[in-house]
Amino acid sequence: MTTVRETARTFRRFSLAVLVAGFLAFPGSLPAAEEAANSCFSCHNRLGGRLGPPAREFFSSVHREAGLTCVSCHGGNPSLPGEESMSPKYGFRGKPAERQVPELCARCHSNIAMMRQYNLRTDQLAEYRTSVHGRLLYEKNDANVAVCTSCHGKHDIRRRTDPQSAVFRSNVPATCGKCHADPEKMKPYKIPTDQLADFEKGVHGRILSGKIEGKNPALAPNCATCHGVHGATPPGIREVANVCGNCHSQVASYFRESPHFTAVREVGEPKCVTCHGNHSNRVPTLKVFSGTGPGECGSCHEPDSKAIEFARNVRDLLSGLESGIEEIGKDLSEAETSGRNIDRLKSALDKARNKLTEAGPVIHTFSIERILPLVQESDAFLRTARQEIRNIQDEQRQRRAVAAYAVTMLVLIAALLGVKLALLPRTPPEK
Ligand code: HEC
Ligand code: HEC
Ligand code: HEC
Ligand code: HEC
Ligand code: HEC
Ligand code: HEC
Ligand code: HEC
Ligand code: HEC
Ligand code: HEC
Structure with missing residues (x-):
């Protein structure tokens, strides 16, 4: 005869087996041996609310891979099946405070x-x-x-x-x-x-x-x-140029040549982030040179200062190049449809663009002598490009003139033939 106690035990064993099987089929399960040895995991894994997730999350952590267990951080005795395992006498520390x-x-x-x-x-x-x-x-x-x-x-x-x-x-x-x-x-x-x-x-x-x-x-x-x-x-004031300079080393080295680098050391500004923002790292448009808003040249420099004269010069040079490049870009797309060979035009325009791009970092020297050569080279390529466009346009014009001449001649011939036909004596209809 089986006692109530034995039935309960068998039932418990049975349900444990079901649970273990269930855990094995479940992605969040520990290997059976680890599971059995870790009452903290097996009990908490079955709990809901705030008590269950720690067990399930721990499963995919680097710490479990490294062989840590719940006890490594919380203390306690994982070989005891009940809540007794969480007794302070086994060094259980509970939930650590943030502090x-x-x-x-x-x-x-x-x-x-x-x-x-x-x-x-x-x-x-x-x-x-x-x-x-x-x-x-x-x-x-x-x-x-x-x-x-x-x-x-x-x-x-x-x-x-x-x-x-x-x-x-x-x-x-x-x-x-x-x-x-x-x-x-x-x-x-x-x-x-x-x-x-x-x-x-x-x-x-x-x-x-x-x-x-x-x-x-x-x-x-x-x-x-x-x-x-x-x-x-x-980052501290001086560190900022270094932090940015870790990656933007070329810009940073030009910046170190500039009067601004000295200014940063003396008065703390303008740093990289004064002009580019801490987090938005915007690339300023040409307005930076004429504006007076935060980070724009006019926010620190007087209208009649050398700095603003420099800003005005740079802006005029850059905007001249930008609009030149844009204009030729439009002509280029027209020339593309004409079926002409535009390789030389394309190459000159690319070179003009590249020189302008090269000038971007060099601007950080804030020295006209350093920027001018690049601007001039870019401009020279633009002139070549313009000449190419003119050649293409001249050629197109000539072709169009020849075509127009041919059409006129054809029309003329047709008209003359018409006149001639009209003047021919009509043959009387045969009877
Ligand atoms: C038989 C189930 C069971 C076992 C085994 C078990 N726990 Fe718990 N644990 C609980 C319950 C239930 C609570 C909630 C107790 C409460 O709110 O008073 C709890 C609470 C906790 C808490 C939160 C304490 C707090 O201050 O909020 C931690 C941490 C914890 N257990 C870790 C462990 C560790 C480590 C082990 C193994 C050494 C372990 N548990 C074993 C059931 C268990
Ligand atoms: C403010 C967020 C933050 C805090 C607070 C923080 N960490 Fe980190 N930790 C990180 C980041 C981000 C990385 C990744 C660094 C990387 O990719 O190189 C990291 C990396 C690590 C690494 C990998 C090795 C290394 O040094 O790069 C360990 C270990 C680490 N942290 C432990 C800790 C410990 C211990 C504490 C508390 C004393 C802590 N962390 C506090 C954000 C933080
Ligand atoms: C009992 C020792 C122990 C405790 C306590 C511990 N760690 Fe770790 N932790 C390790 C070990 C060991 C590794 C290395 C695992 C590996 O690389 O395989 C590790 C790895 C890490 C990593 C991964 C580092 C990497 O490679 O990028 C982070 C992050 C980390 N632990 C953060 C923490 C934080 C946060 C705490 C506190 C809540 C903490 N650890 C508590 C032992 C511990
Ligand atoms: C690397 C250390 C570390 C390990 C390993 C670890 N815990 Fe925790 N546990 C913590 C920390 C830290 C907190 C406190 C989190 C907080 O501030 O809410 C915490 C909180 C808890 C809580 C309370 C959750 C709540 O929201 O109140 C429970 C329950 C818990 N852990 C159970 C476990 C169990 C079960 C394991 C093993 C499967 C385990 N922990 C392994 C560090 C650990
Ligand atoms: C748990 C919330 C929390 C998280 C996560 C956090 N911080 Fe903080 N952080 C704060 C609080 C609160 C302050 C204090 C603000 C103060 O005193 O101005 C602070 C201050 C700072 C400050 C100083 C701000 C100042 O000038 O006063 C910096 C920088 C910072 N955190 C960066 C980070 C970074 C980077 C990360 C991520 C890797 C991070 N924090 C993650 C809460 C957080
Ligand atoms: C970890 C490296 C790294 C750090 C540190 C860094 N940057 Fe960058 N930054 C980049 C990369 C990569 C790009 C994209 C460049 C590209 O277009 O190829 C970029 C782009 C930019 C651009 C836009 C350039 C463009 O042509 O569109 C600005 C402006 C900029 N960063 C400013 C800063 C400033 C200011 C700091 C310091 C506060 C900084 N960066 C720190 C890596 C970095
Ligand atoms: C006084 C304002 C100012 C400061 C200070 C400044 N920049 Fe710039 N930066 C500019 C301007 C203006 C441009 C746009 C040039 C252009 O139109 O091509 C630019 C362009 C850039 C670009 C895009 C470069 C490119 O290839 O066109 C990056 C990256 C950059 N700056 C990073 C930095 C870093 C890093 C620092 C600090 C070491 C810094 N800047 C300091 C004004 C500034
Ligand atoms: C490219 C570098 C860079 C990156 C990336 C960056 N920061 Fe910053 N952050 C800075 C600089 C520079 C400052 C201003 C420091 C100063 O003024 O001395 C700053 C300031 C802060 C402050 C203080 C704000 C205040 O007004 O007091 C917090 C907070 C902060 N950053 C959080 C963040 C968080 C969060 C992220 C990611 C989402 C982040 N930062 C990404 C460079 C960076
Ligand atoms: C946050 C303030 C600040 C901003 C913004 C700023 N500068 Fe400066 N700049 C200075 C300081 C400070 C000096 C050194 C003292 C002086 O010569 O006025 C300086 C010096 C100069 C010089 C050398 C002047 C000389 O007399 O030799 C030039 C050129 C210059 N800046 C151009 C610019 C241009 C262009 C811009 C906009 C793209 C700009 N700065 C934006 C603060 C600023």
Whole structure:
């Protein structure tokens, strides 16, 4: 005779078998051995609300791959099946507060011996402490700032090279934006919340998210490239030219020749971002030279200064070239339909364009002597192009004249023939 107790036990075994089978068929399941050894996982995986997701998310994390278990961060005794496993007597620490997270992660991540085998740096906590986030956390006890888990996730932490990671190159802007684009969260700090939106509109953001065809997203900066990965502070005044210069090295080297570079060191402006914006990295139009708005030359320089004279000259030179190139572009598309050989015209126009493009970075010397040669070369190619157009047009005109002459002659001949026919004596109809 089986006791009630035995029936219950058999039932429990049976349901455990069903559960294990179910977990094996389920993508979020641990291998049976790992599962059985880890009561934390098996119990939490069945729970709902806030208690279940940690188990399921942990399943696909880099930490599980590395052999960590729930106990690595929470303590406890995973070989006990019930809630007894979560007793403080087994070192169970419960849910860490935000304030405790950096030290919790750093127990391992600042451990050189442990991290060496994974070829990971161990300076995250040290850097984090120097960041605006870290300083507010440690000095002001402000837990609204980013801690390790705000950027990396809690249980679903993945490698930075995993496209699903919150810190994967192109996911970083959205991760920072969770707070920095949220007016509610940023309200107490009175700083703008437009960085993400501006960044996404700008060239960098569009390249990073793969929206500009032919540009490699891996070469574009994300928020952390400029602000530092763990030392998230705005780059200092002098650093900015260096940060931008890491990638725009040619522009930066021209900029270092310019009176502005000296000015940046003396009065702090104009930096790269004064003219290009922090996050929108706009390319100024020619209006920058004549305008007085933020970042435009007239916002700092007096109308009768040498600087504005320079600005006016550059604007006139550039706008002359731009309109010349545009005009010839139109003539070129007409010439294309004419069936003439336009190779020389095309090549001259391309060269004129290239010289103008080359002048873009050189403008940062803010020296007319440096810019003029390129402008002159571009202009020389434009003149060649114009001459080509004229040749083509002359040729076309000649052809048209010959054609018109031929048509006239034909009409004339036809008319003469007509007259002649009319004058011929009519033969009387035969009877
Ligand atoms: C038999 C099921 C079961 C087992 C086994 C179990 N837990 Fe829990 N766990 C729970 C329940 C239920 C709660 C909610 C308790 C509460 O709200 O008081 C909980 C709460 C937690 C919390 C949140 C505590 C908080 O302060 O909010 C953590 C963290 C946790 N468990 C980790 C673990 C770890 C680590 C283990 C293994 C050592 C483990 N659990 C084993 C059922 C379980
Ligand atoms: C790398 C460290 C780490 C590991 C490993 C880890 N956790 Fe956590 N867990 C945390 C942190 C940090 C929090 C606090 C998150 C927060 O601030 O809401 C947390 C919170 C929780 C909570 C509370 C969730 C809530 O919203 O209240 C539960 C339950 C939990 N963990 C269970 C588990 C279980 C089960 C495992 C293993 C499958 C596990 N954790 C593995 C770090 C870890
Ligand atoms: C018990 C030790 C331990 C703790 C605690 C721990 N980690 Fe890890 N973590 C590791 C190990 C080991 C790896 C390396 C895994 C690998 O590369 O295979 C790792 C990898 C990582 C990675 C992936 C790095 C990469 O390759 O890009 C991130 C991110 C990470 N951990 C963040 C955290 C955060 C955030 C916390 C705190 C919530 C934390 N870790 C707590 C041991 C730990
Ligand atoms: C403000 C967001 C943010 C915070 C806070 C943050 N991280 Fe990171 N972390 C990142 C980003 C972004 C990367 C990816 C860097 C890359 O792609 O090179 C990263 C990379 C890592 C890596 C991979 C190795 C490396 O150094 O590049 C580890 C490990 C790591 N973080 C651990 C931590 C720990 C531990 C903390 C807390 C002390 C922390 N992180 C806080 C954003 C953050
Ligand atoms: C959990 C929310 C949160 C996340 C995620 C976050 N931050 Fe912050 N951040 C803050 C708060 C709060 C401040 C404090 C604002 C202040 O004091 O002006 C701050 C300050 C900053 C500052 C200094 C602003 C200033 O001049 O005062 C920079 C720069 C910054 N964060 C960059 C980043 C970057 C880059 C990321 C992503 C890699 C990021 N943050 C992710 C909450 C967050
Ligand atoms: C190309 C470099 C670059 C990138 C990319 C970048 N920033 Fe900035 N950011 C800057 C500079 C430069 C400043 C201004 C620093 C100063 O004025 O000293 C700044 C300022 C900030 C500030 C302070 C704003 C204020 O008005 O006080 C925050 C917050 C910030 N950035 C967040 C972000 C976030 C979030 C992203 C990604 C969506 C991002 N940044 C991307 C360069 C960059
Ligand atoms: C991680 C590298 C990187 C950093 C750092 C960086 N940029 Fe860029 N930037 C790029 C790339 C790549 C492009 C696209 C260039 C192209 O069109 O081929 C670009 C484009 C631009 C453009 C538009 C150029 C055009 O022709 O459309 C401007 C303006 C610009 N960046 C300004 C800045 C400024 C200002 C900073 C510093 C605050 C900066 N960048 C930092 C990589 C970077
Ligand atoms: C005083 C304003 C000013 C400053 C400071 C400035 N730029 Fe520019 N930048 C311009 C103007 C104007 C153009 C557009 C030139 C044109 O029409 O081709 C430009 C063009 C660019 C371009 C596009 C280049 C191209 O190929 O056409 C990049 C990239 C750029 N700047 C980066 C930078 C960087 C990096 C810095 C700092 C080292 C910087 N700029 C400082 C005004 C400025
Ligand atoms: C944020 C302020 C600021 C902006 C914007 C600015 N400059 Fe300057 N510029 C300076 C400062 C400061 C100096 C050095 C002091 C001086 O000569 O006035 C300087 C010097 C110059 C000089 C050398 C003048 C001389 O007397 O030798 C030229 C040329 C110049 N700027 C051109 C420009 C042009 C062109 C623009 C617009 C594309 C521009 N600047 C935008 C602040 C600015």
